Amino acid sequence: MKNAADPATAGIRFEHIEKRYGGLFALRRVSLEVGAGECVALAGRNGSGKTTLLRIAAQLVRPSAGSVKFSSNVAGDPSWKPRLGYVAHATMVYDELTAEENLVLFARLEGIANAREIVTALLREVGLMERRSSLVRTFSRGMRQRVAIARALLERPQIFLLDEPGTGLDPEGLAWLAGHLQSLREAGCTMLMSLHGESAISEVATRAVRLDAGAVVADASDGAGMRSILTFAGA
Amino acid sequence: MSLLSNTGVLLGKELRTEFRSRELLTTTVIFILMVVVLFSFTFDPTSTDSRRFGAGLLWLAFLFAASLMLQPCFLREQTNDTLSALRLAVSDPFAILLAKLAANTLFLLVTELLMLPVFSVLYNVPVLPVLGRLLLVFFLGSLGVSIAGTALSAISAQARMRELLLPLLLLPLLTPVLVASTQVTAGLLDVAPFMQWKGIGFVATFDVVFLTALWLFGEYLLEE
Amino acid sequence: MKKQSAGAAIVVVLLAIAAYAAFFIAPTDSKQGVIYRIIFLHVPCAETGLVAFFVCFVANVAYVLKRNAKWDWLGVSAAEVGLVFTTACLVTGPIWAKPVWGIWWTWDARLTSTAVLWLLYVSYLMLRSLLEEPERRALLSALFGIFAFIDVPLVFGSIRWWRTQHPQPVIMGGPGSGLDPTMLRVLLFCWVPMLALMVLLMHSRYRLEAMRGDLELVRREAEAA
Secondary structure (H helix, E strand, O other), X not given: OHHHOOOOOXXXXXXXXXXXXXXXXXXXXXXXXXXXXXXXXXXXOOOOOHHHHHHHHOOOOOOOEEXXXXXXXXXOOOOOOOOEEEEOOOOOOOOOOEHHHHHHHHHHHOOOOOHHHHHHHHHHHOOOOOOOOOEHHHOOHHXXXXXXXXXXXXXXXXXXXXXXXXXXXXXXXXHHHHHHHHHHHHOOOEEEXXXXXXXXXXXXXXXXXXXXXXXXXXXXXXXXXXXXXHHHOXX | OOHHHHHHHHHHHHHHHHXXXXXXXXXXXXXXXXXXXXXXXXXXXXXXXXXXXHXXXXXXXXXXXXXXXXXXXXXXXXXXXXXXXXXXXXXXXXXXXXXXXXXXXXXXXXXXXXXXXXXXXXXXXXXXXXXXXXXXXXXXXXXXXXXXHHHHHHHHOOOOOHXXXXXXXXXXXXXXXXXXXXXXXXHHHOOOOOOOHHHHHHHHHHHHHHHHHHHHHHHHHOOO | OHHHHHHHHHHHHHHHHHHHHHHHHOOOEOOOEHHHHHHHHHHHHHXXXXXXXXXXXXXXXXXXXXXXXXXXXXXXXXXXXXXXXXXXXXXXXHHHHHHHHOOOOOOOHHHHHHHHHHHHHHHHXXXXXXXXXXXXXXXXXXXXXXXXXXXXXXXXXXXXXXXXXXXXXXXXXXXXXXXXXXXXXXXXXXXHHHHHHHHHHXXXXXXXXXXXXXXXXXXXXXXXX
16 A cells, blocks of 8 residues: 555564553563564464454554563654554444445545545545445445455554454455555555465565464464464464 | 644534434433423323423433433443543543533533423423523523533443443432422423522532533543 | 451540541530430541542552552452441431431432442442452452542532522531531540541451452462462
8 A cells, every 4th residue: 555655664562561450461461563665463372362362463452461562763752652553353334324434534534635536546446435334334345345455444544453354354365465555565564464374464564473372373474484373373 | 733623623523423313312302201290190280280290200301311311421422432532532521521510511401492392281280481481490400410410421431331320320329310300490481480599600600510521530530 | 467456446535536526525416406416426427438439549540550469459448338327327327317307318419429429339349249359359349439539529610509509408508517616526526536436447458459469379379389
């Protein structure tokens, strides 16, 4: 996406993140650094803490201990927050509104100027121009995923967080998403995505990290290492 | 974006969603209609009795209707986790609450205004002479109900048995609004109508106090 | 354990002294006879309940800001103890009213407000019972507790105003209204053992909640392992 190029690219650092729900540890002292421009695939079984880590990164969940820090290649304000995009299992859009209405709503909330033009361009980008005036309720799973991704891309995120983005997509949808993520990565967007096993999407990753029972157990940037992390955790 | 503009955008969304389906308004109006008719069986609805009990009947009907109407407020944000999307998009989470309470106040007022002529006709109580002052107490009372109701709806949406829980939490909390609004309304529906500004004062105070509390603690209500 | 027993002993002594004072030191009321002595139980219970609810409010605010479980334990302890004293107040009210006025409930302003207060804190406990996850339960009940407590002055104020529009028999008058100075002194003294009892009960309840919290922690960790 041509608008994603930004002078400042952002990194994200998790420092000793702990998340407890009662006595249950969802995350145990996770320390992880995702450098600017990296695309990290998070692998792990259900319940390993992937979703929790992503939601903490998105600042939707408070960690019980530890902190999340953002860095940019442009020196300055330590309290600077990058533009975050987040795609989850849920679509996070309103079924009772049309695709266009949803995107315009979020664009206006985020204070994006020329909301309508940007939304039209985005709809074209994700291939939803013909269905833009249809209620999201009438969309297939794949189309809803496209609206969700469009919503996340509204702000031209510097850090893109995705929680199992391929779920429910057919091979064509997966290929489309992988292509999209590839161009985002090439434009310098930092990405952290949780995945189940290898797929067209995991090909985009430059590094793989495996979580098990809330802790980091493997971390690799080489082909073989990444493959082993992704396939083992596909179980 | 600023608090006010975010609130405006979100209020627009709430209104658009509701006017598209009109589910909430329709069911609330029918509910109040049923209550008003059923209440007539519990006492002899001649004019003098109506003036004495009418105010209480109206406000009880509004309160019960509100505790039903407020249920979907945050539940509908859970369906697709749109609450998270809103939290990510807005700079001040108070905008989310402010928009919802404004929408709820509006919906309540609309149903109250639709009910007023029906009540007036069925119970033979003239309301036109005091309409302006009646609207004032309806507005302030509905605002109070919405402020407390929106906050408690956010709380109960995360608990079990939420449909029963919301009225359980809401009704005792709204006692000052019920007591003061009923008193003021009773004065206005009297044969010789009179305005009780002290009652208005109580309701207005409730509104200010709870709006401030919502502003101070609202972001914690939306926390995950 | 020793501190607990010592505390209990002190409370028992204070209660004994208060009972003696209520029955033998305070003079007999010419109009109402011996039944009026229930005032030495009724009013301190009401006031102590309010103090407990205030402690609950402080604990609630502290939890929301600090997120330390101890504040949640204090909050629920204070709410439960407050409810006990409030119930005692609501029960002694009609016990007094029946022989004196011939009816159980007179919709007296303070008693009616106390009844609403009771409902509010019963709702607080009800909310807690319907939230399973400890941190959710602590946060959401703390927020409700805050709303409930700031409502209290509004409840009392609006109901008092309502009653001025429709005067009804007042249970025991306001504090100090028409009370003999000795009676007043005894009344003020009776507050002390009530507060001491409140502290004792809150402390016990707090320790129980703390133990439950620790046990829950251990149990969940064992399950996860």
